[in-house]
Amino acid sequence: MKNIEFSCDYFELFGIPVSYEIDLALLERRYQELQLKFHPDRHMRSTPQEQLLAVQYVSLINQAYTELKSTLSRARYLLSLQDKNYLNDSYTLHDPAFLMEQIEFRDELAEVSKTTNSCVARAELNQRVEERYEETKNTFKNYFNQHNFEVAAETLAKMQFLDKFLTELTQLNEELENFN
Numbered sequence: 001m002k003n004i005e006f007s008c009d010y011f012e013l014f015g016i017p018v019s020y021e022i023d024l025a026l027l028e029r030r031y032q033e034l035q036l037k038f039h040p041d042r043h044m045r046s047t048p049q050e051q052l053l054a055v056q057y058v059s060l061i062n063q064a065y066t067e068l069k070s071t072l073s074r075a076r077y078l079l080s081l082q083d084k085n086y087l088n089d090s091y092t093l094h095d096p097a098f099l100m101e102q103i104e105f106r107d108e109l110a111e112v113s114k115t116t117n118s119c120v121a122r123a124e125l126n127q128r129v130e131e132r133y134e135e136t137k138n139t140f141k142n143y144f145n146q147h148n149f150e151v152a153a154e155t156l157a158k159m160q161f162l163d164k165f166l167t168e169l170t171q172l173n174e175e176l177e178n179f180n
Helices: 010-014 024-038 050-070 071-080 096-114 120-144 147-179
Strands: none
Touching: 010 024, 010 050, 024 050, 050 071, 071 120, 071 147, 096 120, 096 147, 120 147
């Protein structure tokens, strides 16, 4: 329990390069190794303080794993590692074309939701939004790699819009499947 480091970043914790693109299999393997090494059950005979440290460290490991596993959370975390606060709560997206596209997606979703057999239309909409999301993730990666963190933050805001829309579309699909 002596080599526990709470101040390292999540990438350092797992021994992987700081990057938007990560090897998810390596992340999973390192996660399992850390879980095995520091799981509180392995420290049942340790002092109460060491047991508490093990619980806290495993909690950090779980949080780090969850953040790095998700592309959206990873992007947010990468920007949080930068010196400037690009992720303040008052951030407003200023891309009229993107915002119009979101309105069109929402209008289309409202329309396909009203039809009785909207499965194909919802699937097509989902595919288009997924493709747009992939493009946006690639854009984030490029701007982040170029150290253009301000534009990367704007792109992250777009990723959040698209992720939320896809989540809502998935929920609608599940509700409609359960209804039928």
